[in-house]
Amino acid sequence: QAGGQIQFTFPRGTVLEIGQTYTITIALMFRTGLAAGTVVTNTLDVTGDRPFDSCGGTLDPTTGACSTDTTVTVETAGALRGIKAVRATDTELGVRSTLLGTTCTPDANGFYAGPCVPVTKPGGTEIWRLNLINTGTIPMDRMVAIDKLPTPGDTGAITPLPRGSQFRPTYTGTSTLASAPAGATMTEYYTTDAAPCTDDLSTTGVACPPGAWTVWDGTADPTTVTGLKFVVSFAPTIDPGGAIAIDVTTRTPAIPPSGTDEPIAWNTVAVAGRVDIAGVPTVTAQTEGNKVGVMLETGSVSIEKLITGDGTAYAPGSFTGTLNCVSAGETMDPIPITVTPPTPAQVSGLPYGAECAFVEDDNGQTSWTANPVTVGSASDPAQIIGVTNVYDLAGLVVTKNVDSTAVDQNGDPIPYGPFTVTVDCTYLGDPVYATGYGPTTPMTADLSDGGSLRLTGLPAGASCDVTETDDKGAQSTTVTTTTAAGTTGPTAGTTTTVVLTPDTGGDPTNTVAIVNAFGVGSLHLVKVVDGPGAADFGAGPFLLHVECTLTDASGTRPTWAGTVVLGGNRPLDTTIDGIAAGSVCAVTEPGTGGANASTVDPGSVTVGSGATVTVTATNTFLAGAIHVDKVRQGPGAALYGAGPFTVTLTCLRPVDGVPTVVAIPGGATRTLSEADGYAADYLLLPADATCVLRETRSEERRVG
Numbered sequence: 001q002a003g004g005q006i007q008f009t010f011p012r013g014t015v016l017e018i019g020q021t022y023t024i025t026i027a028l029m030f031r032t033g034l035a036a037g038t039v040v041t042n043t044l045d046v047t048g049d050r051p052f053d054s055c056g057g058t059l060d061p062t063t064g065a066c067s068t069d070t071t072v073t074v075e076t077a078g079a080l081r082g083i084k085a086v087r088a089t090d091t092e093l094g095v096r097s098t099l100l101g102t103t104c105t106p107d108a109n110g111f112y113a114g115p116c117v118p119v120t121k122p123g124g125t126e127i128w129r130l131n132l133i134n135t136g137t138i139p140m141d142r143m144v145a146i147d148k149l150p151t152p153g154d155t156g157a158i159t160p161l162p163r164g165s166q167f168r169p170t171y172t173g174t175s176t177l178a179s180a181p182a183g184a185t186m187t188e189y190y191t192t193d194a195a196p197c198t199d200d201l202s203t204t205g206v207a208c209p210p211g212a213w214t215v216w217d218g219t220a221d222p223t224t225v226t227g228l229k230f231v232v233s234f235a236p237t238i239d240p241g242g243a244i245a246i247d248v249t250t251r252t253p254a255i256p257p258s259g260t261d262e263p264i265a266w267n268t269v270a271v272a273g274r275v276d277i278a279g280v281p282t283v284t285a286q287t288e289g290n291k292v293g294v295m296l297e298t299g300s301v302s303i304e305k306l307i308t309g310d311g312t313a314y315a316p317g318s319f320t321g322t323l324n325c326v327s328a329g330e331t332m333d334p335i336p337i338t339v340t341p342p343t344p345a346q347v348s349g350l351p352y353g354a355e356c357a358f359v360e361d362d363n364g365q366t367s368w369t370a371n372p373v374t375v376g377s378a379s380d381p382a383q384i385i386g387v388t389n390v391y392d393l394a395g396l397v398v399t400k401n402v403d404s405t406a407v408d409q410n411g412d413p414i415p416y417g418p419f420t421v422t423v424d425c426t427y428l429g430d431p432v433y434a435t436g437y438g439p440t441t442p443m444t445a446d447l448s449d450g451g452s453l454r455l456t457g458l459p460a461g462a463s464c465d466v467t468e469t470d471d472k473g474a475q476s477t478t479v480t481t482t483t484a485a486g487t488t489g490p491t492a493g494t495t496t497t498v499v500l501t502p503d504t505g506g507d508p509t510n511t512v513a514i515v516n517a518f519g520v521g522s523l524h525l526v527k528v529v530d531g532p533g534a535a536d537f538g539a540g541p542f543l544l545h546v547e548c549t550l551t552d553a554s555g556t557r558p559t560w561a562g563t564v565v566l567g568g569n570r571p572l573d574t575t576i577d578g579i580a581a582g583s584v585c586a587v588t589e590p591g592t593g594g595a596n597a598s599t600v601d602p603g604s605v606t607v608g609s610g611a612t613v614t615v616t617a618t619n620t621f622l623a624g625a626i627h628v629d630k631v632r633q634g635p636g637a638a639l640y641g642a643g644p645f646t647v648t649l650t651c652l653r654p655v656d657g658v659p660t661v662v663a664i665p666g667g668a669t670r671t672l673s674e675a676d677g678y679a680a681d682y683l684l685l686p687a688d689a690t691c692v693l694r695e696t697r698s699e700e701r702r703v704g
Contacts, residue, residue, distance in 0.1 A: 006026070008022075008024060028042070032081075032133060032134075032135045032240065032241045038137075039071055039072070040071065040072045041069055041070070041071045042069060042070055042071075042072070043067060043068070043069040044067065044068055044069065045065050045066070045067045046065065046066045046067070047063065047064065047065045047066075048064070050064070051063075051064025052064055052065075052066050055067075056068070057069075078136040078137075078138055078140065078273060078274075078275030078277065078282060078284040079134075079135045079136035079273075079284055079285065080132060080133070080134060080135065080136070080140065080143060080271050080272060080273035080284050080287065081132070081133045081135040081271070081287060081289060082130060082131070082132055082133075082145060082268075082269040082270065082271035082287060082288070082289045083113070083131040083132075083133065083269075083289055083290060084113070084128065084129070084130060084131070084267060084268055084269050084289060084290055084291065084292045085107065085111035085112060085113050085128075085129040085131060085292055086111060086112060086117075086118060086126055086127065086128050086129065086267070086292045086293070086294055087106065087109075087110045087111045087112060087118050087126065087127055087129075088118040088119065088120045088121075088124065088125075088126050088294060089120075089124060089125040089126060089127060089249075090120070090121055090124050090125075091110070091118070092121070093119035093120070093121060093297050093352070093377060094118075094119055095112055095116050095117065095118045095119060096116070096117055096119055096262075096295055097115050097116050097117070098114070098115040098116075098117060098264070098293075099115035102115055102116065104116035109129070111127075111129050112292065113290060113292055114290055114291060114292050114293065117264055117292070117293040117294055117295045118294050118295070119262075119294075119295045119296075119297045119377075120252040120294050120295065120296060120297065121252070121297060121328075121352055121353060122252060122253065122254045122255065122256070122296060122297070122327045122328050122351035122352055122353060122354065123251065123252065123253070123254040123327065123328025123329070123330075124251070124252050124328075125172060125249055125250065125251050125252070126169065126249070126250055126251075126252065126294045127247050127248070127249050128147070128247070128248045128249075128250065128267055128292070129178065129245055129246070129247055130145050130147065130230070130245065130246040130247075130248065130269045131243060131244075131245050132145055132232070132243065132244050132245075132246070132269075132271055132273075133241070133242070133243040134238050134239065134240050134241060134242045134243070134273065135240075135241075136240055136273070136275060136284065137240050138240065138275050138276070138277070139236075139237035139238060139239050139240070139275065139276075140234070140237055140238050140242075140273040140274060140275050140284075141233065141234055141236060141237045141238075141274055141275070141276070141281075142231065142232065142233050142234070142273060142274040143230075143231075143232045143238075143244065143271065143272075143273045143274075144200055144201060144229065144230070144231050144232075144271065144272050144273070144274075145229070145230045145232075145246065145269050145270070145271045146158075146196060146198055146200070146201060146227060146228070146229050146230075146269070146270045146271075147227060147228045147229075147230070147248060147267070147269050148196050148226070148227045148267075148268070148270070149168070149169065149170075149171060149225065149226055149227060149228070149250065149267070150163065150165040150167070150168060150169060150265035150266055150267050150293075151165055151168040151226070152165055152166055152167065152168065152257065153165070154266075156268050156270065156288045156291075157196060157198050157227070157268065157269075157270035157288055158198050158201065158270045158286055158288050159268075159288050163266040163267070163268065163291055164264070164266055165264070165265045165266045165267075165293075166256075166257060166260050166263030166264055166265065167252075167253055167256055167257055167260070167263045167264075167265050167296055168253065168265065169250035169251060169252050169253065169265050169294070170222065170223040170225075170250060170251050170253070171190075171222040171223065171225040171228070171248070171249075171250055171251075172222055172249045172250060172251050173216075173218055173222035174248075174249040175188055175216075175228065175230070175246065175247065175248045175249070176246070176247050177232065177244065177245075177246055178245040178246060178247045179243075179244060179245040180232065180234075180244040180245075181234060181238055181242060181244075182235075183234065183235030184232055184233065184234050184235070184238070184244065185232070185233050185235075186230055186231070186232045186233075186246070187215065187230070187231045187233075188215070188216040188228065188229070188230055189213035189214060189215055189216060189228065189229040189230075189231070190213070190214055190216045190220065190225045190227070190228055190229075191212060191213055191214070191225070191226060191227045191228075191229075192220075192224045192225060192226055193212070193226060193227070194226060196212075196213075196226060196227030196229075197209070197212040197213065198270060198286070199212075200213075200229065200272075201270055201271070201272040201283075201286035202272075202283070202286065203272070203282075203283045203284070203285060203286070205283075213229050216228075228248060230246050232244055232246075252265075252294065252296050253296070254327040254328035254329065254330040254351060255327050255330055255332050255351055256296050256298055256349060256351055258349065259349060260298070260349050261298050261348050261349045261378065262295050262296070262297065262298050262378050263295070263296050263298070264293040264294065264295050264296075265293055265294055265296070266291045266292070266293040267291065267292060267293065268288050268289065268290070268291045268292075269288065269289065270286060270287070270288040271286070271287055271288075271289075272284050272285070272286040272287070296351070297351075297352035297377050297378065298348065298349050298350055298351060298352060298375075298378060299348075299350055299351075299352050299375040299376040299377050299378055299380055299382070299383070300346060300347060300348040300349075300350060300375070300378075300382040300383070301323065301346075301347045301350055301356055301373060301375060301382055301383050301384075301385060302344045302345070302346050302347075302382040302383070302384050302385070303321075303323070303337055303339055303344055303345040303346075303347070303358055303384075303385045303387060304339075304344040304384055304385070304386050304387065305319055305339045305341045305342075305344070305387050305389065306386060306387070306388045306389070307341065307388075307389050307391065308388060308389070308390050308391070309366065309389075309390040309391040309392050309393075310391070310392055310393045311366075311391035311392050311393045311394075311459045311460060312391050314364065314391055314427060314428075314432070314459035315363075315364070315365075315389065315391050316363055316364065316428055317340060318338055318339065318340040319338070319339045319340075319341075319360065319361070319363045319387075319389065320336065320337065320338050320339075320361045320363065321336075321337050321339075321358055321359055321360040321361050321363075321387070322334035322335060322336055322337060322358070322359050322361075323335040323337050323347055323356055323357075323358055323359075323385075324356065324357055324358075324359055325350060325351070325354040325355065325356040325357075325375070326354060326355050326356075327350075327351035327353065327354035327355075328351070328353070328354075332351075332354070334359075335347060337358065339387070344384075346382060348382075350375045351375060352375055352376065352377055353374060353375060354374070354375045355372060355373075355374055356372065356373055356374075356375060356383075356385070357370065357372040357373075357385075358370040358385045358387055360387060360389065362461075363389065363428070364391070364427055364428045364459065364461045365389040365390060365391055365461070366390045366391060366392040366460045366461060366502050367389075367390045368387060368388060368389045368390065369387070369388050370385055370386065370387040370388070371385060371386055372385070373385055391459065391460070392459075392460040392502035392503065393456075393457055393458065393459065393460060393502070393503055394458050394459065394460040394461075394462065394500035394501060394502050394503055394508065394509070394510060395434075395454065395455055395456040395457070395458065395500075395503055395507070395508030395509075395510065396423065396434070396454075396455045396458065396464060396466075396498070396500060396508060396510045396511075396512065397452055397453070397454050397455070397508050397510070397511045397512070398421050398423065398445075398447070398452060398453040398455075398466055398511075398512045398513075398514065399447075399451070399452045399511060399512070399513045399514070400417070400419055400421070400447035400448065400449060400450070400451050400452065400514055400516075401449060401450065401513065401514070401515045401516075402416050402417065402449040402515075402516055402517075402518065403515050403516065403517040403518070404416065404517065404518040404519075404520065404580070405520050405578050406518060406520045406559065406578055406579065406580035406581070407578045408558065408559055408560050408561070409560050409561055409562040413449075414518075414550065414557070414559050414580045415448075415449070415554065415557065416449065416472055416474075416516065416518055416554045417446075417447065417448045417449060417472055417516075417554055418446035418447055418448045418451070419446065419447050419448075419468055419470060419471060419472055419514070419516065420444065420445075420446050420447075420468065420469045420470045421444065421445055421446075421447055421453060421466065421467070421468050421469070421514065422442065422443065422444040422466075422467050422469055423443040423444070423453070423455060423464055423465070423466050423467075424442075424443070424464065424465045424467075425443070425458055425462045425463065425464040425465075425500075426462065426463055426464075427458075427459045427461065427462040427463070432458060432459060432462055433458075434455035434456055434457050434458050435455075435456050435457030437455070443455060447514075454508070455508075456508070458500055459500070460500050460501060460502040460503075461499065461500060462499070462500045463497060463498075463499050463500075464497065464498050464499075464500060465495060465496075465497050466479070466495065466496050466497075466498065466512045466514075467494060467495040468494040468495070468514050468516075469494075470553065471494055471516055472516065472552065472553040472554045473552045473553045473554075473582075474516035474517055474518055475517050475518055475519045475581065475609055476492065476516075476517045477492070477493065477494045477514065477515065477516050477517070478490035478491060478492055478493075478514075478515050478517070479491055479493060479494070479495070479496040479512060479513070479514055479515075480512070480513040480515070481496050481498045481510075481511075481512050481513075482510070482511045482512075482513070483498060483499070483500070483501040483509055483510045484501035484502070484504070484509040484510075485501055490513075490515065494514075496512060498510055498512060518580065518581065519580075519581035519608075519609025519610060520577070520578050520579060520580060520581055520607075520609065520610075521579055521581050521583075521607035521608050521609055521610060521611045521612065521613065522575050522576060522577045522578075522579065522607070522611070522612040522613070523546065523548075523560075523575065523576040523579055523585055523587075523605070523607060523612070523613055523614075523615065524573065524574075524575045524612050524613065524614040524615070525544055525546075525564055525566065525573060525574050525575070525576070525587065525614075525615055525617070526572070526573040526614060526615070526616045526617070527540070527542050527544075527566040527567055527572040527573060527616075527617050527619065528572075528616055528617070528618040528619070529567075529572070529595075529618075529619050529621065530618065530619075530620050530621070531595075531596065531597075531620040531621040531622050531623070532621070532622065532623040532684065533596075533621035533622055533623035533684060533686050533687070534619075534620075534621045536621075536623075536663070536665055536684055536686075537594060537621050537653070537662075537686045538567075538593065538595065538619060538621045539567055539568065539593075540565075540566060540567020540568045540570075540572070540593045541565050541566065541567045541568030541569075541570065541591070541593060542565070542566045542567045542568075542589065542591060542592065542593040542617065542619060543563055543564070543565060543589065543590050543591030543593075543656070544563065544564045544566060544587055544588070544589050544600075544615075544617055545562075545563045545564075545587070545588045545589070545590050546560060546561065546562060546563075546564060546576065546585055546586070546587055547560075547561050547585065547586045547588075548560035548561065548579055548580075548583040548584065548585040548586075548607070549583060549584055549585075550580045550582050550583045550584075551582075551584075552582055559579060559580040559583045560576060560579050560583070560585070563590070564576070566617075567593060575612065579607045580607070581607060581608055581609035581610075582606065582607070582608075582609075583606070583607045584604060584605070584606050584607075585604065585605050585606075585607060585613075585615075586603060586604045587600050587603060587604075587605075587615045587617070588600060588603070589617050589619075590656075591656040592619055592656065593619060593655060593656065594621070594653055594654065594655035594656065594660065594686070595619035595620055595621055596620055596621060596622040596686075596687050596688060597619070597620040597622075598617065598618070598619050598620075599617070599618045600615060600616075600617045601615070601616050601617075601618070602615060603615075621686065621687075622686070622687035622688075623683075623684045623685060623686060623687060624685050624686075624687050624689075625681060625682060625683045625684070625685060626649065626681070626682040626685060626691060626693070627679065627680075627681050627682075628647055628670060628672070628679060628680045628681070628682070628693060629678065629679045630643065630645050630672040630678030630679065631678075632678070642674060643672060643673050643674065643678065644671050644672060644673035644674075645671070645672040645673070645678070645695060646669060646670070646671055646672070646695065646696045647669070647670050647672060647680070647693055647694065647695045647696070648668050648669045648670075648693070648694045648696065649664055649668050649669075649670070649682050649691055649692070649693045649694075650662075650664075650668060650691065650692050650694075651664065651685060651686070651689040651690065651691035651692075652689060652690050652691075653686045653688060653689035653690070654688065659690075662685065662686055662689050662691075664682060664685070665682075665683060665684045665685070666682070666683065670682075
């Protein structure tokens with residue numbers, strides 16, 4: 001700066017002794033814009049605490065100052081300098097400095113240079129300004145700039161030094177020549193190569209191979225672009241000190257790389273120009289200047305756990321779940337979370353403005369609630385997600401019922417059981433027990449028909465296996481499970497698994513109903529009457545005695561015992577229904593109705609389920625006859641013994657031990673006369689009967 005002053009002072013307590021020399025070297029550079037051949041004069045004035053006695057330059061006797069000057073002629077040289085700057089499109093989040101104590105001030109257009117980094121919102125855009133300045137001393141007709149877009153682990157376009165980018169902003173497809181002399185034109189190229197070709201900046205004349213760069217026409221997917229090349233031509237040239245500006249717009253990703261807080265993407269620009277030196281087009285030395293960056297704003301979330309309910313004693317020590325966030329319309333991968341109360345779980349590096357909600361895993365809770373949050377900035381306190389888990393208690397009632405129509409002779413049900421039932425419950429992988437039970441006191445009971453096992457104090461959500469270990473040989477067993485969530489079954493089997501739902505008003509909402517079905521059968525009793533005397537003497541009644549006994553896993557017990565009457569004024573057959581399946585029935589005939597012979601076939605039967613077995617009792621009635629002859633004798637027989645004579649027959653036969661009067665077939669009275677040869681026959685008399693024949697007018701004669 002013309003007229004500027006620089007003051008040098010000796011350290012306190014020191015002086016410049018006689019004969020000592022103090023050398024001051026000042027490095028200066030030409031101000032941009034000086035044309036080649038310009039003569040630059042630099043003047044130096046030195047003053048001391050007292051006037052100098054002599055001076056190697058020009059001594060001013062009035063002031064005592066010693067002055068000297070030198071001249072330099074600007075040589076012919078071409079040079080292009082690239083300066084990068086950046087600003088966020090949305091400036092709400094401000095700017096940060098990577099160097100402590102630095103005050104960040106934008107240029108007139110709102111752009112910043114390092115170490116200041118504008119803060120962008122996830123999914124927002126930023127504008128990178130490429131300032132290209134002709135810092136040479138001769139006009140320039142073309143400028144080339146290569147912008148290697150930021151990506152994690154990147155280096156410069158021509159310098160191998162790491163830039164330190166932590167995320168990759170994507171190209172939006174928008175680049176503009178923001179400022180340039182009149183007549184300047186810009187051609188834009190793009191590449192998707194990981195390492196863009198920079199040979200077009202070389203001073204050796206080597207160019208990038210065909211296909212390394214493609215003219216940007218807006219048809220390619222801009223998000224795949226890794227580098228941009230800009231060629232700006234002037235009509236005809238741009239003078240020393242002349243500058244242009246190119247604006248490139250990129251978009252910050254909606255989701256930052258995991259594990260990074262406030263990541264920064266750094267960018268540089270590599271440049272080279274073309275000048276005419278002595279009629280020869282010459283490429284200036286390629287340079288890559290300062291790096292600038294943008295910061296993707298992140299914030300944090302704190303997940304806090306609250307446990308309530310009567311079953312909190314069963315709650316685990318830690319809880320798992322996932323944090324699900326949506327940033328700028330994009331869904332992030334779920335973040336696994338473990339919370340160990342009372343310490344909250346802190347998650348940082350979340351994109352600013354993301355909508356986040358916590359989803360609880362199955363940690364045995366009856367229910368849970370959690371409030372969603374919107375992620376703030378890094379300077380904001382962590383947004384708190386309060387997750388409340390409710391742990392309730394549950395009960396379980398196991399009931400037993402027998403489904404059978406088996407009854408005895410009095411209509412009373414046949415007993416079955418008791419049936420052994422066991423309950424095994426687990427919760428979060430560990431065994432749990434109802435109140436009053438434990439590892440040495442298992443949850444088991446022997447239940448009779450209509451009985452129940454009531455369990456309380458279990459954690460809601462526990463998985464319980466209910467098993468009937470002894471069904472007593474039931475024909476079938478069904479299980480019906482009912483919870484607050486609904487009813488399942490009946491299903492066939494002796495075991496079921498039930499997930500317990502919470503009690504309501506202290507009453508269990510969970511029941512397991514086990515029903516054992518036992519079959520029944522029928523006994524058909526048939527009376528067959530045969531023999532010649534059956535029609536006259538086989539009317540009955542007949543007595544059949546039935547004794548049924550069931551021996552099974554429930555024990556031995558009578559299932560039907562009684563006497564059945566057939567015949568007489570009743571049918572000769574009958575069926576006894578509702579006999580317990582498996583019963584062995586013995587049938588005897590204590591009263592044969594006076595039959596001469598009686599058989600029961602078979603005498604013992606087994607009653608099957610749904611089947612009818614038949615027992616036939618056959619009674620045989622035999623018959624005999626009595627022939628009566630009238631004998632007349634004596635001296636008067638010829639004169640007075642012509643008759644007729646009358647006889648009467650009476651018979652008794654044993655009927656079940658009781659002498660019973662026989663109704664004489666054809667009548668008991670007969671008339672003996674000459675016409676019938678003084679003879680008569682009594683036919684079809686029951687065998688084993690005892691008969692008496694009487695003559696009404698003569699001495700009684702006994703006929704055997």
